[in-house]
Structure formats: C-alpha cells, structure tokens
Amino acid sequence: MVTGGLWLAWQRLRGTVSMALFGLSGALVAGSVQHVVQTCRGNCLGCGSCAVALAGAVVSASAGVAERTSGRRRRLLLxxxxxxxxxxYYLLSLYKRGLLPFQI
Amino acid sequence: MPGAKSRRHLYIRFGSYLLGLMLFYVPASLFVRAFYGVQGQHLVGNLCDSLNLRMGVGGLLKIETWQKVFAADPRSLGIFAVIAVAFLFGPLFCGWVCAAGSLSEGLSRLVPDRFKIDIAGRVNAAAIRYGFLSGFMILPFIGLSAGCAFCNFRILNFMSLGITGGFVPALTSTYIVVIALWLVLGGMFMKGGRGWCNFLCPVGAIQNLFHGLGARLGFTYKLKYAPEKCRTCLNCVKVCPMRAAAPAAEGRWRTANGAGVLFNRHTCITCNDCVAACPHGALSYGVGKAAVPAPAPSPQPAGAALGAAAGRSEV
Incomplete structure (x- = not known):
C-alpha cells in the first residue's frame, strides 16, 4: 500500500526531478570552473575537486537525460x-597547466 | 496597452529598485554601512561592504555562516532577513528591491516581443532553479563554490562602481558568460526579462522555497485569487515578468467567464504587476487563503494535473 503510494508520488514527481537534475548539473559545472579559474592556474595541488564536481555533473545530467528520453536518442544524448x-575536464586541465592561449 | 494603474505601479516599482541599488550596492550600500555604523565601525564602501546574498545562500549549510550571524555580521544577517521576509510576505526582495533583476527586466522592455523567448507553460523553470540551488549548497562540502565568478550581483556592483568613477576589473570569461545569460539571453531576449532569475538565481530560489511554505499558512501575505471575479482576460499572464501565471485548464476554477488562471508560487516574486493589471479585481495581495477553489465538476481536474506537472502550487 505504502510502496504503491510512494510509486505513484514518484511517477508524478519524476518530470520535476529530472529537470532539477539538470539544474544540479549546471551548479556543479559552475563550481568546477570557478574553482579552477580562481585557484588552480600554475598552482594545481591535485585535490581532485574539479574532477569530482564534473563527474557529479555528468552523472546528474545523464540521469536527467535518461529520464526524459528513450531508445537511440537516449544513447546518443548520454x-x-x-x-x-x-x-x-580536458579544457580545464590545459588551463591549469597554462597551456591555453587565453585567460578563462 | 497598460492602464494608468499599471503604469503608476510600474513607476513605483522602478523607484523602489533604485532605492534597492542605493541600499545594497557600492558605492552607497547604505544598509551595510548603517549596520556597521551602529556597531561603531567605519566603512569606505568597497565591494566587500555590499550585501553578499549569493555567498550567504552558498554557506547556509555551513556552521561558519551561522557563527557570523551570531556575531551580527550584516553581510550574513542579510540572507536570513531576506528569507524571513519571504516566508511572511513573499519574495519582496526580488519583486521590489533587487536591482540586478530589475536591470534585466528593464532591458527586456527595449526589445519587441516578437524577438523574445517566452517560457510560460513550456519549461519547468522552478525545478531547474531548485536543482541549481541544491548544487550550489552542496558545493562547499567538496571545497568548491559557484559564487563570485558567476555572480550577477558582483557584476552590478562593478557596473555601479564604474559609473561612479570607481575601480572596475577586466572582464573575465565567466563574467562574459554571466552577462550574456543575465542581460542578453535571459534579459533582452526573454519575455519578462527575468531569465536569470527564473533558472539560475539561488537567492530567488531560497526565497520562493520559503514563500511556498509560508503561503500555506493563513497569517502570511501572499497573492490571492478570487476565481468568481476572474473573466480570464489573461492580462496577468501578459504582464507577469517571471512568467509565473498561465491559463488554467477547463474545470480547474469556477470563474465568471473562461477557465481562469494558475499561478506558480515557486516563481512568483510578489511584484504585484498582475494585481495592478487585473481590471476585475480578481487578484489581491494580503493575508488569508490564497484562493477558494470552486468544487471541481470532474473527479480529476485537468488544471490540477497541469499544476502538478509544471511544479505549481495552487493559487
């Protein structure tokens, strides 16, 4: 009974949650870029925060994509x-090592 | 064309935005200066003396923020004041004093409607913004922040400093991205001019979250809808800068004429543009129940489904 209710609630909420996952992904990308831009150029301590945030962003966006698409389109977007x-991540790594010809 | 009442309301609102600029942004930032003045400290009015609401939201889950509140630091107290006001009276900061939001809204009025994107009823902006807010508040726990580099308040501070002859730093790519999203895509080319507020502003998101909770209580102030007076002229839908109003589905309300309107509590900024634009007195701002729903003729009202799908709470 309770499980059925929860399942129904989830069915109503899943569209909203999938949109929220895209927002979450955006925040994680922004955090990762800000961290690298402000602290890491020529000074990378290898803390891995940017990788963690970007991985989180990819997982979150992928979950959103998986919820909203299906079939070939889903595979392509994932x-x-x-x-x-x-x-x-590669772009930010280049930036950290000073290999980009411009300032981010 | 807006009526005289609407125009007068608009002038009052833009006047209050100018006051907001003076209160919260350098070089004036009167709010912070006054607060420090009471504590016997002297300020010169640099960027850090302005109200850092975005930083305040980012640190809400951190103990340090609460320690600053207990130390009566006005820059941290500000966010708690804004949240308390939002709970009791709605997001008045966004609707009446946020100069950053008003700038993009004002720019949007310069561009003809046919060149603008209208997100009303198409995108669930509230869900995206709440997702962004949750990421924003989680980031400090992995040693990151999405604060300063992507802060439109900071850029507006630089702008007001530049206009008054102060120091303005070089534009970095993150600032260019913010300006493009805030003033160009989300401002000039979005209907209502509040694209940044709709999708990306964590300060607005936390206010709407608390407004959504507060509006369920009878003693709080909120936008109120009287369906029996509504003639579905949709003036409110046209003027809403946040695109929080949308036509309701048939059967949702028992109105005087037409299907009525649904308002999204999670994007409404209580600017009351809709109240001023309503010629039939169907909308008001005050305490009490948000709306008195008419008995639904069908067991599953289509409007309720629409509201749930768009993340709307009933108004």
Missing amino acids: ALTALAGLAL
Missing part, C-alpha cells in the same frame, strides 16, 4: 553528455 564532461 554519449554526448559524457563526451562534454570529458572535453570540459
């Missing part, structure tokens, strides 16, 4: 989300 996360 792959794109993961690639975007990796690309951003």
Whole structure:
C-alpha cells in the first residue's frame, strides 16, 4: 500500500526531478570552473575537486537525460553528455597547466 | 496597452529598485554601512561592504555562516532577513528591491516581443532553479563554490562602481558568460526579462522555497485569487515578468467567464504587476487563503494535473 503510494508520488514527481537534475548539473559545472579559474592556474595541488564536481555533473545530467528520453536518442544524448564532461575536464586541465592561449 | 494603474505601479516599482541599488550596492550600500555604523565601525564602501546574498545562500549549510550571524555580521544577517521576509510576505526582495533583476527586466522592455523567448507553460523553470540551488549548497562540502565568478550581483556592483568613477576589473570569461545569460539571453531576449532569475538565481530560489511554505499558512501575505471575479482576460499572464501565471485548464476554477488562471508560487516574486493589471479585481495581495477553489465538476481536474506537472502550487 505504502510502496504503491510512494510509486505513484514518484511517477508524478519524476518530470520535476529530472529537470532539477539538470539544474544540479549546471551548479556543479559552475563550481568546477570557478574553482579552477580562481585557484588552480600554475598552482594545481591535485585535490581532485574539479574532477569530482564534473563527474557529479555528468552523472546528474545523464540521469536527467535518461529520464526524459528513450531508445537511440537516449544513447546518443548520454554519449554526448559524457563526451562534454570529458572535453570540459580536458579544457580545464590545459588551463591549469597554462597551456591555453587565453585567460578563462 | 497598460492602464494608468499599471503604469503608476510600474513607476513605483522602478523607484523602489533604485532605492534597492542605493541600499545594497557600492558605492552607497547604505544598509551595510548603517549596520556597521551602529556597531561603531567605519566603512569606505568597497565591494566587500555590499550585501553578499549569493555567498550567504552558498554557506547556509555551513556552521561558519551561522557563527557570523551570531556575531551580527550584516553581510550574513542579510540572507536570513531576506528569507524571513519571504516566508511572511513573499519574495519582496526580488519583486521590489533587487536591482540586478530589475536591470534585466528593464532591458527586456527595449526589445519587441516578437524577438523574445517566452517560457510560460513550456519549461519547468522552478525545478531547474531548485536543482541549481541544491548544487550550489552542496558545493562547499567538496571545497568548491559557484559564487563570485558567476555572480550577477558582483557584476552590478562593478557596473555601479564604474559609473561612479570607481575601480572596475577586466572582464573575465565567466563574467562574459554571466552577462550574456543575465542581460542578453535571459534579459533582452526573454519575455519578462527575468531569465536569470527564473533558472539560475539561488537567492530567488531560497526565497520562493520559503514563500511556498509560508503561503500555506493563513497569517502570511501572499497573492490571492478570487476565481468568481476572474473573466480570464489573461492580462496577468501578459504582464507577469517571471512568467509565473498561465491559463488554467477547463474545470480547474469556477470563474465568471473562461477557465481562469494558475499561478506558480515557486516563481512568483510578489511584484504585484498582475494585481495592478487585473481590471476585475480578481487578484489581491494580503493575508488569508490564497484562493477558494470552486468544487471541481470532474473527479480529476485537468488544471490540477497541469499544476502538478509544471511544479505549481495552487493559487
């Protein structure tokens, strides 16, 4: 009975939660970029915070994508989300080592 | 075309935004100066003496923030004052004194409507903003923050300093991203001009969260809707800067004419533009019940489903 009620509540809320996951992902990306921009250039201590935040952002966005899409479209968007996360991490790594030709 | 009542309301609101600029932003930042003045301290009015609400929200789950509150630091006290006001009276800070939101809203009025994106009833902005807020408050626990580099309050501080001849730092890419989202995409090219507020402002999100809780109580102030007076002219939907109003589905309300309107408590900033724009007196701001729903003719009102799907609480 309770499980059924919870399941119904979840069915009503899942659209809202999936949108919230995109917002959460945005905050984690922003936090990761701010951390690298403000403290890490030429001074990376290898704390791993940027990687943790970006991984969290990818997982959160992927959960949102998985909830809102299906089939081939889901697989494609999940792959794109993961690639975007990796690309951003690579960009931030280059920046930390001073290898980007511009200031972020 | 807006009526005389609407225009007068708009002038009063923009006047209050100017007051907000003077109260919370350097070089004036009268609120913080006055608070420090009472404590016998002298301030010169630099950036850190302005009200850092965004930082306040980011640190709400941290013990240090609460220690600062007990030390009566006005920059930390500010966020608690704003939350208390939101609980009792609605997000008045957003609707009446936030100069950052008013700037993008004002810019939006310069662009014709046909060039603007309208998110009303299309995107669940409240859910995205609450998600952003939760990430924003979790970040400090992994040693990060999404505060200063992406802060539109800070950029507005720089702008007001620049206009008054103060020091303005070089634009970094994060500031360029913020300006593009806040003033261009979410401002000029979004209907209502409150795109940044709708999706990304953690200060607005925490106020709406507490407003959503407070509005359930009878003694708090809130937007009130009288369906029996509503003629579904949708003036309120047209003027709402937060796109918090949307036409209700048939059967949701027993109105004088048409299906009526639904308001999203989680994006409403109690600016009362809708109250001023309503020619039939169906909307008001005050204490009591938010609305008296008419008995639904069908067992599952379509409007209720719409409201739930869009993350709306009933008004």
